[in-house]
Amino acid sequence: xxxxxRALRPVQDQEVxxxxxxxxxxxxKALYQEFGGSLMAFALRLTGHDRQWAEDVVQETLIKAWxxxxxxxxxxxxxxxxxxxxxxxxxxxxxxxxxxRPQELEEIxxxxxxxxxxxxxxxxAMIVYEALQGLSPEQREAIQQTYLRDRTVNEVAATLGVxxxxxxxxxxxxxxxxxxxxxxxx
Numbered sequence: 001x002x003x004x005x006r007a008l009r010p011v012q013d014q015e016v017x018x019x020x021x022x023x024x025x026x027x028x029k030a031l032y033q034e035f036g037g038s039l040m041a042f043a044l045r046l047t048g049h050d051r052q053w054a055e056d057v058v059q060e061t062l063i064k065a066w067x068x069x070x071x072x073x074x075x076x077x078x079x080x081x082x083x084x085x086x087x088x089x090x091x092x093x094x095x096x097x098x099x100x101r102p103q104e105l106e107e108i109x110x111x112x113x114x115x116x117x118x119x120x121x122x123x124x125a126m127i128v129y130e131a132l133q134g135l136s137p138e139q140r141e142a143i144q145q146t147y148l149r150d151r152t153v154n155e156v157a158a159t160l161g162v163x164x165x166x167x168x169x170x171x172x173x174x175x176x177x178x179x180x181x182x183x184x185x186x
Contacts, residue, residue, distance in 0.1 A: 131181035139174035
């Protein structure tokens with residue numbers, strides 16, 4: 001806990017309470033030093049790795065801790081639980097408000113709108129089809145059964161009436177030949 005352990009220990013008497021109220025700014029600093037890193041990592045996960053939003057969540061959480069300083073349980077495990085609960089609630093409120101209020105979008109000129117084009121997928125499929133034609137019939141069948149029909153090696157072996165090792169060998173050599181053929185085609 002470092003140099004701020006005094007601010008994080010349990011409150012035991014009125015003198016400590018008065019000292020704590022005078023040093024509530026120190027509490028925020030101590031909380032940030034003690035829990036800031038793990039709280040930020042937690043907020044990042046909750047916000048979908050939106051760093052700016054996560055930083056806002058951490059800041060708002062620490063402000064709430066500062067405002068509620070007189071009510072906080074000073075045990076580190078209790079402080080951590082309180083901070084993480086507050087952060088989670090802040091994120092939930094953020095998600096709710098975002099779902100209710102549509103996000104503002106920048107107006108885009110119609111000339112700049114990209115239209116999906118299937119030509120790349122079609123071209124890629126044609127290249128793969130040509131590469132498959134360069135395989136032996138046994139290799140092509142092994143590839144089609146395992147990759148395209150999503151069958152296991154054992155299922156393909158039973159269907160073709162060959163040992164599983166033979167199917168594995170055919171797949172291995174077919175994949176190597178396909179890589180070579182596709183590399184040649186760019």
